[in-house]
Amino acid sequence: MTKTKDATSASEASESPPTSGAEMPSEAAQAHRFGKARSAQSTALLEDYVELISDLLGASGEARPTDVARRLGVSHATAIKTISRLKREGLATSRPYRGVFLTEAGTALAERVRLRHRLVVDLLVAVGVPPDSAEADAEGIEHHVSDTALAAFRAFLGRGENS
Amino acid sequence: MTKTKDATSASEASESPPTSGAEMPSEAAQAHRFGKARSAQSTALLEDYVELISDLLGASGEARPTDVARRLGVSHATAIKTISRLKREGLATSRPYRGVFLTEAGTALAERVRLRHRLVVDLLVAVGVPPDSAEADAEGIEHHVSDTALAAFRAFLGRGENS
DNA sequence: CTTAAAGTGTAGCCGTTGCTACATGTTGGT
DNA sequence: ACCAACATGTAGCAACGGCTACACTTTAAG
Ligand SMILES: [Mn+2]
Ligand SMILES: [Mn+2]
Ligand SMILES: [Mn+2]
Ligand SMILES: [Mn+2]
Numbered sequence: 001m002t003k004t005k006d007a008t009s010a011s012e013a014s015e016s017p018p019t020s021g022a023e024m025p026s027e028a029a030q031a032h033r034f035g036k037a038r039s040a041q042s043t044a045l046l047e048d049y050v051e052l053i054s055d056l057l058g059a060s061g062e063a064r065p066t067d068v069a070r071r072l073g074v075s076h077a078t079a080i081k082t083i084s085r086l087k088r089e090g091l092a093t094s095r096p097y098r099g100v101f102l103t104e105a106g107t108a109l110a111e112r113v114r115l116r117h118r119l120v121v122d123l124l125v126a127v128g129v130p131p132d133s134a135e136a137d138a139e140g141i142e143h144h145v146s147d148t149a150l151a152a153f154r155a156f157l158g159r160g161e162n163s
Numbered sequence: 164m165t166k167t168k169d170a171t172s173a174s175e176a177s178e179s180p181p182t183s184g185a186e187m188p189s190e191a192a193q194a195h196r197f198g199k200a201r202s203a204q205s206t207a208l209l210e211d212y213v214e215l216i217s218d219l220l221g222a223s224g225e226a227r228p229t230d231v232a233r234r235l236g237v238s239h240a241t242a243i244k245t246i247s248r249l250k251r252e253g254l255a256t257s258r259p260y261r262g263v264f265l266t267e268a269g270t271a272l273a274e275r276v277r278l279r280h281r282l283v284v285d286l287l288v289a290v291g292v293p294p295d296s297a298e299a300d301a302e303g304i305e306h307h308v309s310d311t312a313l314a315a316f317r318a319f320l321g322r323g324e325n326s
Numbered sequence: 327c328t329t330a331a332a333g334t335g336t337a338g339c340c341g342t343t344g345c346t347a348c349a350t351g352t353t354g355g356t
Numbered sequence: 357a358c359c360a361a362c363a364t365g366t367a368g369c370a371a372c373g374g375c376t377a378c379a380c381t382t383t384a385a386g
């Protein structure tokens with residue numbers, strides 16, 4: 001390697017910590033925030049599946065893996081694998097060739113997720129986002145909105161804790 | 164197995180597609196939305212790394228892998244592996260034991276991400292979300308806000324295309 | 327009833343993002 | 357100059373979420 005260490009000669013004089021710009025949050029606080037965002041990501045997929053299955057059940061009485069896959073834009077194999085994760089986590093049930101259904105926990109989650117989805121879309125529209133964009137962005141945003149923020153959204157929209 | 168097929172006897176009469184509730188979006192549109200949310204997820208991590216590295220460089224002149232790891236709340240091995248992905252994608256450079264730096268592309272991305280982050284926080288606060296919650300939620304939300312929505316946010320906040 | 331189409335399930339692959347454990351390099355204190 | 361502490365890098369593991377390919381079952385057409 002012949003390490004020509006002296007390469008660092010010119011730049012080592014001014015190692016001034018600028019300290020000028022904006023403050024950075026504490027390490028602990030920042031790590032906690034990033035951790036929350038990561039864990040939200042891990043549940044986002046489950047939430048989308050449960051909400052979609054609930055919609056399909058409500059609209060046509062059944063939720064077949066292929067329909068779920070087509071709506072999500074993934075292969076049926078992927079959908080089936082994720083549905084088996086839903087079952088593992090107690091959110092859904094399914095018997096071979098008989099479609100997917102939601103457990104009580106799954107139904108409750110779907111309800112919460114559906115309300116949250118609508119609230120997020122409504123808030124985006126209320127601040128001026130075009131409806132199509134609002135609907136598209138909400139699909140990702142919804143999974144990262146805390147209950148605290150949801151309450152604020154409701155207040156802003158002039159709804160008293162319902163809807 | 165002895166498949167007693169007649170088990171489906173009682174329930175097969177009313178296979179009415181309710182069709183009553185809310186309309187569902189078209190399969191294609193919905194799949195497209197979910198796909199966008201998925202791809203946003205895949206860049207979210209890169210965005211957070213780049214923004215954080217930029218912050219560290221601005222605040223102290225250097226961004227060491229261990230600092231990045233502590234701020235993100237992950238192990239240093241994880242941080243190093245992701246940093247190597249940043250390098251692979253042309254966003255960062257680093258020489259062993261010498262810290263991480265951003266390429267021009269990385270710097271540009273960091274700038275965009277920082278502005279977007281601030282805009283999202285400001286909008287959340289403007290609609291009544293407490294600052295701490297706004298900051299925490301923004302960390303996840305930011306990665307799913309389209310340029311269209313950002314423009315609407317700016318307009319809502321009364322800022323003409325800057326900041 | 328027979329057969330083709332559609333749906334379902336399984337297996338095996340890959341890339342990403344975590345982790346722990348261990349090995350190696352750098353640096354500061356004495 | 358030395359050694360201990362710290363930082364960095366590497367290896368190997370696991371879970372997740374994609375995919376394609378193939379096998380099987382159910383449903384629909386004729
Ligand atoms: Mn969603
Ligand atoms: Mn949704
Ligand atoms: Mn973020
Ligand atoms: Mn951010």
